[in-house]
């Protein structure tokens with residue numbers, strides 16, 4: 001989507017029905033604001049609202065923005081992460097130079113392995129803090145086809161996010177509501193502490209569009225319900241026993257240092273988990 005096209009879509013925005021009413025739609029409002037405030041697309045406000053709601057960006061973060069043209073999200077992310085951060089934007093359309101030192105762009109198709117490899121290389125070994133995707137398919141007007149294609153793009157974004165995000169990282173992907181949404185949402189939920197569906201106010205006129213937000217990537221070697229035999233290493237400041245499973249810390253109440261216990265995992269967070277004793281030996 002080019003700069004002009006995105007703004008043109010704002011100009012063409014339908015007015016909120018209401019009999020003979022002639023008030024501004026959200027699309028007009030955000031289109032005008034974007035123009036006044038120097039954002040390349042009104043979608044910039046969607047990302048601002050997602051960040052306010054879900055707390056995505058911090059100073060110095062590395063952000064990967066998939067489907068980044070014309071660059072509204074790049075502008076918002078660039079401001080939010082500051083000079084010490086980096087945002088890498090990818091699109092198969094050309095992204096006009098942003099003249100911001102913390103923004104890099106790649107021209108490529110995110111369904112191509114070559115592009116994915118280039119993104120991995122740019123991001124480097126430490127990975128990214130946040131992966132965001134506003135990728136959208138070319139619309140056919142046939143609802144089920146557009147939905148299926150948007151789910152496919154969101155899954156591509158999830159695949160990239162799982163490669164780039166270490167424990168604690170966050171993920172955002174646009175998707176059009178429909179029959180495959182719940183499965184996608186479950187798959188995001190499996191990889192993060194929790195998943196939310198958010199419809200930012202700036203998306204309101206586009207009724208089927210929503211964003212899945214996966215918060216705090218989990219890379220733990222255990223899942224809820226798993227059982228393990230473990231030796232209690234230590235007792236933490238809160239009085240819970242500390243068990244290490246492949247370097248991952250699990251807190252177990254009611255045990256002492258040196259105890260050998262069978263534990264069942266009850267909760268898995270990105271950087272630690274909780275368990276209960278099943279059968280004390």
Ligand SMILES: C[S@@+](CC[C@H](N)C(=O)[O-])C[C@H]1O[C@@H](n2cnc3c(N)ncnc32)[C@H](O)[C@@H]1O
Nearest residue numbers: 001067069070071072073092109110134135136
């Ligand atoms: C809604 S626009 C993104 C707007 C952008 N977030 C902004 O604020 O300027 C969706 C973009 O996704 C891109 N896109 C769709 N499929 C893609 C793919 N497979 N690889 C790369 N970009 C893709 C399109 O070219 C389009 O520019």
